[in-house]
Amino acid sequence: MKKHTRLIAAFLAVVTLFGLFAGFAQPAQAAETTSVSAIKKRGTIKIAVFGDLPPYGWVDKNGKRQGYDIALAKQVGKDLGVKVKYVQVNADSRVDALNSNKVDLVLANFTVTPERKQVISFAKPYMKVSIGVISPKSKPITKVSQLKGKNLIVNKGTTAEQYFTKDSKGATLQKYDSKTQQFNALKNGRAAALADDNSYLYAWVKDNPKYTVGIKHLGPNQYIAPGIKKGNKSLLKWTNKEITKLNNNGFFDKNYTNNLKPYFGSDVTAKDIVIK
Amino acid sequence: MHSGISILFAGQNFSRLLGGLWISAKISIVSLVIGIALGILLGALRTVKNPILRVILRLYLEFFRIVPTVVLLFLFYYILPKNFNVNLNAQAVAMLVFALWVGAEMSDIVRGALISVPQHQCEAGIAIGLNGPQLFRYVLLPQAIGLMIPATINLMTRVIKTTSLLLLISVMDVINIGQQIIEANRQTHPDGAFWVYGLIFILYFLLCYPLSAWARHLERQQDNNA
Numbered sequence: 001m002k003k004h005t006r007l008i009a010a011f012l013a014v015v016t017l018f019g020l021f022a023g024f025a026q027p028a029q030a031a032e033t034t035s036v037s038a039i040k041k042r043g044t045i046k047i048a049v050f051g052d053l054p055p056y057g058w059v060d061k062n063g064k065r066q067g068y069d070i071a072l073a074k075q076v077g078k079d080l081g082v083k084v085k086y087v088q089v090n091a092d093s094r095v096d097a098l099n100s101n102k103v104d105l106v107l108a109n110f111t112v113t114p115e116r117k118q119v120i121s122f123a124k125p126y127m128k129v130s131i132g133v134i135s136p137k138s139k140p141i142t143k144v145s146q147l148k149g150k151n152l153i154v155n156k157g158t159t160a161e162q163y164f165t166k167d168s169k170g171a172t173l174q175k176y177d178s179k180t181q182q183f184n185a186l187k188n189g190r191a192a193a194l195a196d197d198n199s200y201l202y203a204w205v206k207d208n209p210k211y212t213v214g215i216k217h218l219g220p221n222q223y224i225a226p227g228i229k230k231g232n233k234s235l236l237k238w239t240n241k242e243i244t245k246l247n248n249n250g251f252f253d254k255n256y257t258n259n260l261k262p263y264f265g266s267d268v269t270a271k272d273i274v275i276k
Numbered sequence: 277m278h279s280g281i282s283i284l285f286a287g288q289n290f291s292r293l294l295g296g297l298w299i300s301a302k303i304s305i306v307s308l309v310i311g312i313a314l315g316i317l318l319g320a321l322r323t324v325k326n327p328i329l330r331v332i333l334r335l336y337l338e339f340f341r342i343v344p345t346v347v348l349l350f351l352f353y354y355i356l357p358k359n360f361n362v363n364l365n366a367q368a369v370a371m372l373v374f375a376l377w378v379g380a381e382m383s384d385i386v387r388g389a390l391i392s393v394p395q396h397q398c399e400a401g402i403a404i405g406l407n408g409p410q411l412f413r414y415v416l417l418p419q420a421i422g423l424m425i426p427a428t429i430n431l432m433t434r435v436i437k438t439t440s441l442l443l444l445i446s447v448m449d450v451i452n453i454g455q456q457i458i459e460a461n462r463q464t465h466p467d468g469a470f471w472v473y474g475l476i477f478i479l480y481f482l483l484c485y486p487l488s489a490w491a492r493h494l495e496r497q498q499d500n501n502a
Binding site for chain 2: 051052053054058059060061062063087088089090093096097099100101102203207263
């Protein structure tokens with residue numbers, strides 16, 4: 001009995017320790033340390049990027065960072081007149097990296113969602129993605145109405161699955177667990193078409209020329225935007241201006257040609273990705 | 277289509293992987309040196325019969341032993357800076373967390389070894405007029421070290437292997453570099469993952485195997501001395 005009491009006491013103590021950490025949790029300090037003037041004074045901007053997502057953020061064989069997001073990061077550093085320090089993050093640590101001041105800016109294929117908007121700020125988007133549908137070139141599906149009465153493949157957990165589960169447009173859904181499975185199923189002729197994020201499909205179709213992205217955009221567009229810590233008004237304002245400027249001087253079109261076009265093939269044009 | 281093995285040697289890839297391995301090794305070595313020293317001190321203190329000290333050290337041990345290393349890393353890297361405004365870089369956080377973790381585990385190994393030294397050894401030391409620290413230094417520690425070695429080396433290899441979690445806090449360790457290489461070549465070499473992880477397996481083996489060989493050597497030496 002006594003042993004149990006001690007165990008419970010130890011457990012409670014550990015829980016209390018945790019509680020202490022949580023108890024000190026105050027709203028994080030205002031973003032003075034990451035404001036534009038602070039960044040300029042420091043001489044470096046810390047930018048969170050992906051290291052494993054070609055063609056957006058990846059590392060080439062010489063250890064150099066490459067990609068659509070990286071090109072934007074370089075431009076941001078140039079226009080601010082500071083050096084860029086890259087912090088490689090994973091998808092699920094992007095918000096934490098901002099909120100703990102590990103980075104000033106996130107340029108990591110960051111999709112704007114209502115949930116994320118509650119904890120961080122997004123600047124103006126610089127890229128759009130949406131659901132696309134691929135089908136064999138021999139029997140292309142170019143309109144949603146053509147899906148009626150046919151089988152349609154989706155990958156579980158994607159926006160495409162959510163979209164078609166809500167309203168299947170008369171198609172019968174086949175749901176698969178992985179990208180590999182869904183593409184194999186399409187190749188084996190189990191369905192007339194496959195729906196997924198269009199950016200994946202563009203790249204896949206390039207390697208599988210017998211198929212085409214018959215429907216390029218479906219459902220609401222999703223936007224990719226720079227992430228900034230909530231309350232960091234000066235950097236948000238600066239980034240918004242920067243995106244507008246880069247849009248006007250054709251930077252994103254050039255960036256598309258340099259970084260995305262080699263992956264997406266000729267089916268796609270800059271207009272499908274870049275926001276005007 | 278070339279075999280995925282070619283990506284290991286393309287460009288700077290191989291030296292990048294070795295660079296990543298060095299980061300893992302450096303973090304392990306620093307945290308082990310600090311952690312083991314801390315552990316020996318705390319382990320000795322845990323044999324002192326002072327209830328308050330014991331409770332504090334016991335709490336420290338349980339905290340670092342029960343809370344998963346991933347959670348500790350997140351806590352120190354993302355959560356503490358947010359609330360206390362201390363901002364360490366990722367490698368420093370890794371060394372700190374690992375050193376505290378090693379210190380906790382080591383304190384228990386040391387305590388266990390110290391109390392296994394036969395009581396009469398202690399009494400004999402007191403009889404020839406040794407004071408507390410002298411007793412610890414000349415009687416208890418030399419005899420306890422033999423008992424600590426297997427568990428300590430086991431702890432060392434665990435620390436080295438746990439560095440594979442560091443990619444979660446943006447440390448560019450060997451696993452992180454490996455993933456960069458795999459994803460950069462996903463389109464042209466879909467089998468790259470097999471070769472990259474195969475090489476990482478060999479690299480970790482090269483780090484850990486000498487340690488276990490050393491442990492066996494030391495144990496054999498102990499047996500011969502006994």
